Amino acid sequence: MSKVIFKRPKYLKPNIFHYCPGCGHSIIHRLIAEVLEELEIRDKAICVPPAGCAVLAYNYLDVDMGEAPHGRAVAVATGIKRVLPDRIVFTYQGDGDIAAIGTAEIIHAANRGEKITAIFVNNGVYGMTGGQMAPTTLLGQVSTTTPFGRDINRDGFPLDLSEMLAIAKGSVYIERTAVNSPKNVRHTKRAIEKAFKVQMANLGFSLVEILSQCPTNWKMGTKDSIKHIDNVVTKVYPLKVIKDESGIS
Amino acid sequence: MSEKVLMRGNHVIGEAAIRAGCQFYAGYPITPQNELTEYMAAAMAAYPDRVFIQAESELAAINMVIGAAMAGARAMTSSSSPGISLKQEGISYLAGQELPAVIVNVMRGGPGLGNIAPTQGDYFQATRGGGHGDYRTVVLAPASGQELVDLTLKAFEYADHYRTPVILLADGMMGQMMEPVVLPPPVDLSQLPSRPNILDGAKGRPARLIKSLYLDPPMMEEHNWKLYRKYQQIAREITQWEEFMVEDARLIVVAYGTCARIAKGAIRRLREMDVKVGMLRPITLFPFPSKPLRELTLKIKDFLVLELSTGQMVEDVKLAIEGRARTHFYGRPGGVVPTPDEFAKYINMLYHRQELDGGENEQSYI
Numbered sequence: 001m002s003k004v005i006f007k008r009p010k011y012l013k014p015n016i017f018h019y020c021p022g023c024g025h026s027i028i029h030r031l032i033a034e035v036l037e038e039l040e041i042r043d044k045a046i047c048v049p050p051a052g053c054a055v056l057a058y059n060y061l062d063v064d065m066g067e068a069p070h071g072r073a074v075a076v077a078t079g080i081k082r083v084l085p086d087r088i089v090f091t092y093q094g095d096g097d098i099a100a101i102g103t104a105e106i107i108h109a110a111n112r113g114e115k116i117t118a119i120f121v122n123n124g125v126y127g128m129t130g131g132q133m134a135p136t137t138l139l140g141q142v143s144t145t146t147p148f149g150r151d152i153n154r155d156g157f158p159l160d161l162s163e164m165l166a167i168a169k170g171s172v173y174i175e176r177t178a179v180n181s182p183k184n185v186r187h188t189k190r191a192i193e194k195a196f197k198v199q200m201a202n203l204g205f206s207l208v209e210i211l212s213q214c215p216t217n218w219k220m221g222t223k224d225s226i227k228h229i230d231n232v233v234t235k236v237y238p239l240k241v242i243k244d245e246s247g248i249s
Numbered sequence: 250m251s252e253k254v255l256m257r258g259n260h261v262i263g264e265a266a267i268r269a270g271c272q273f274y275a276g277y278p279i280t281p282q283n284e285l286t287e288y289m290a291a292a293m294a295a296y297p298d299r300v301f302i303q304a305e306s307e308l309a310a311i312n313m314v315i316g317a318a319m320a321g322a323r324a325m326t327s328s329s330s331p332g333i334s335l336k337q338e339g340i341s342y343l344a345g346q347e348l349p350a351v352i353v354n355v356m357r358g359g360p361g362l363g364n365i366a367p368t369q370g371d372y373f374q375a376t377r378g379g380g381h382g383d384y385r386t387v388v389l390a391p392a393s394g395q396e397l398v399d400l401t402l403k404a405f406e407y408a409d410h411y412r413t414p415v416i417l418l419a420d421g422m423m424g425q426m427m428e429p430v431v432l433p434p435p436v437d438l439s440q441l442p443s444r445p446n447i448l449d450g451a452k453g454r455p456a457r458l459i460k461s462l463y464l465d466p467p468m469m470e471e472h473n474w475k476l477y478r479k480y481q482q483i484a485r486e487i488t489q490w491e492e493f494m495v496e497d498a499r500l501i502v503v504a505y506g507t508c509a510r511i512a513k514g515a516i517r518r519l520r521e522m523d524v525k526v527g528m529l530r531p532i533t534l535f536p537f538p539s540k541p542l543r544e545l546t547l548k549i550k551d552f553l554v555l556e557l558s559t560g561q562m563v564e565d566v567k568l569a570i571e572g573r574a575r576t577h578f579y580g581r582p583g584g585v586v587p588t589p590d591e592f593a594k595y596i597n598m599l600y601h602r603q604e605l606d607g608g609e610n611e612q613s614y615i
Contacts, residue, residue: 044450048316058458064448066319067460069342072312075304079316079324080448082300083273087450105312108305 009033022222024212071102074109113170113204123214131217166243172204178211263288265401273317273324275310281421282355311339318348321447327353341380345461349408358584366584367421372561388534394428484536498527514589539569546573
């Protein structure tokens with residue numbers, strides 16, 4: 001008798017990803033689909049996808065979805081969750097979306113302790129628009145709008161959004177993970193699972209920041225961009241539990 | 250059971266919304282509509298399944314309304330002019346995603362921070378869509394306390410029926426004024442048709458998607474035409490206006506909201522002096538009552554548009570009349586509210602200057 005050891009998750013649609021080779025989005029989509037299935041919450045889950053590369057998330061995740069304007073995902077999610085408090089509502093946002101144009105919304109949603117989950121994909125650039133500087137772009141990093149590298153005097157510092165959100169009393173669980181190795185991928189899945197469990201237990205706001213590689217806009221090969229996460233990005237954005245008051249192991 | 254009560258305009262809108270079954274309200278402080286947000290904060294608390302949120306910004310408030318509408322709730326937000334500018338992003342999305350919502354604008358002076366006095370300076374913004382893209386919003390213009398009640402209820406009805414954002418366009422005067430109103434019995438939400446396409450989790454059905462993204466130009470074009478057809482249908486079905494003393498009129502005043510109310514006083518005075526003037530008052534600003542205006546041009550050749558602005562609705566009047574009659578304009582922008590006497594004086598002057606009093610040369614103007 002054969003044993004199935006790897007298959008397409010039930011709630012990942014059989015569509016070919018449009019993401020560039022090496023991109024982390026497709027891995028993260030898969031992890032979400034797996035967690036929705038394992039926690040048996042897909043039938044009551046509602047996703048608010050972003051503007052950006054993952055704007056087409058609805059082509060892949062088989063779950064109710066409502067599009068939000070750029071940056072406003074958690075405000076839209078707040079409206080959904082308050083009307084349907086027994087559903088599982090999550091946003092999927094990039095760094096530009098959540099940490100620049102949507103900073104006000106995310107801080108206040110976290111501070112109100114909205115019982116929603118944010119999946120924050122941090123790849124340090126605006127991917128969809130062609131690789132401009134994001135709030136999380138590293139110092140010295142070259143992007144199309146920092147052609148000579150991000151400069152403190154001109155561009156300011158990379159923003160530690162997750163650490164900022166940890167200060168908000170309404171946030172319960174915030175962790176930073178990565179998807180650049182099998183180990184990190186497995187760990188990211190556990191973090192996503194925990195974030196949803198925090199919401200299922202009605203404890204408050206939860207967020208997983210996932211460091212993701214963008215070989216295309218980093219102008220690197222996939223192998224190099226994976227190494228870049230370990231050698232450079234995690235030095236500025238260390239992988240760790242930033243806040244956990246959930247009591248969930 | 251209906252009841253008659255004396256209430257301030259902003260409170261009237263709130264109570265009418267409660268009775269219309271408003272399940273979700275998000276607001277942000279701005280004068281002169283604060284009493285409405287405050288009223289909702291207290292009144293919604295009486296219902297365990299209704300939600301009030303004071304949002305961190307107008308942007309957040311309108312986006313929370315988007316979420317509530319996606320989840321199937323009757324949802325509302327309110328603000329005044331500068332705050333409505335911020336909401337335009339969300340209003341464009343509501344239109345594109347075909348989501349129902351009610352947006353109240355208690356207009357104040359502008360541009361910029363302006364002042365907190367009543368004006369009608371947001372007519373273009375309300376009727377032309379306001380946000381980006383090829384869309385319109387239904388715009389209702391109440392001119393009395395009772396109409397605040399009736400049109401707030403209508404706003405929720407239209408929003409649900411046509412799946413489109415509806416703007417209740419009041420002004421600082423309407424918001425602050427106290428008048429007796431008859432409140433209707435609450436709407437029984439269980440009797441309303443069930444909302445199609447809401448997001449409540451894909452249990453036992455395929456997953457749903459509410460979006461305004463159409464990357465393929467022919468698809469985007471079809472979506473635009475679909476919205477256009479809807480606006481055409483709205484124009485056929487809900488255009489509303491009031492005609493006042495038009496029977497034998499030789500001059501027609503066109504005014505809405507607070508301005509129409511003042512004009513009515515002026516017209517009554519002028520009638521006592523045998524000045525044959527009447528009024529057409531648009532109640533829906535979009536759709537605009539172009540057809541009744543055009544029909545009036547068969548016998549009337551002079552139209553005077555009165556507005557609390559430098560002239561915005563006057564463009565719609567000209568478009569409706571298409572040169573079949575003369576269009577005149579008198580406006581007071583900036584929060585200056587004219588008296589009926591001031592309007593009467595201007596109307597009277599125009600009436601005689603145009604020799605509408607039956608002078609020998611009358612025919613030459615027709």
